[in-house]
Amino acid sequence: MKLVSGQKAPLFVAKDIFGNTVDLAQIQNQKILLSFFRYAECAMCNLQISKIMKHKEAIDKKGIKLITVFESPAESLKVSIADRHNFNFTIIADTNRDLYNLYKVRPSWLKTMQTMSVKGFQHLSEAIQLGFKAGGKVEGTFHQIPADFLIGKDKEIQIAHYGNSVIDHFPLEELLLNI
Secondary structure (H helix, E strand, O other), rough: OOOOOOEEEEOOOOOOOOEEEEEEEHOOOOOEEEEEOOOOHHHHHHHHHHHHHOOOOHHHHHEEEEEEEEEHHHHHHHHHHHHHHHHOOOOEEEOOOOOHHHHOOOOOOHHHHHOOOOOHHHHHHHHOOOOOOOOOOOOOOOEEEEEEEEEEEOEEEEEEEEEEOOOOOOOHHHHHHOO
C-alpha cells in the first residue's frame, strides 16, 4: 500500500555515496525532499537533476534538505550525477532497493510505456540537447518509476507523489510555491 500525506515517514539509516551516514530521525528543524530516481545514466533522471539544480537556491532558502535515491552503485553516481551536475546534496546508492521497498516505490512496465508520449519524447529531446545520452548504461530496474516525498520537520509526510511515468516527478515550482 502506498504511503500517503499525513502519515509518519518511515525512518531509515543509510550511507550516502561518500560513506556518510544519513539518519532521517537525526535531521532536525528541516523539511526533507526525498526523491527516488532510476539509475545514474538515465537521461530523464539527469534532466530532472538539472532542473533541481536550477532551483537549488530557492530550495535552500525554503530550508529543504534534498535526499535523492538511485539504484546505481556509488561509483557510477559519483561520475554521472555528483561530478557532472556539481550535485551538492545527499545521494544514496540503494542497490538492494531497501529504501524503494520501505517507501513502496515500485517499478511498472505499464507506466514506463506511458512515457512513450509526446511529452515523454519532448523530455527525451530536451535531455539529449543538454548532453545526456539516451540509452545509457542501465544499473538498476529499467522500468522503475520515480517518486517524491516532502517530509515535514515533524517527520510527517506532507506530499507523497508516486509518478505515473518515468518523467513524472512532483513539479518543483509547485513545491516551492506551497511551502
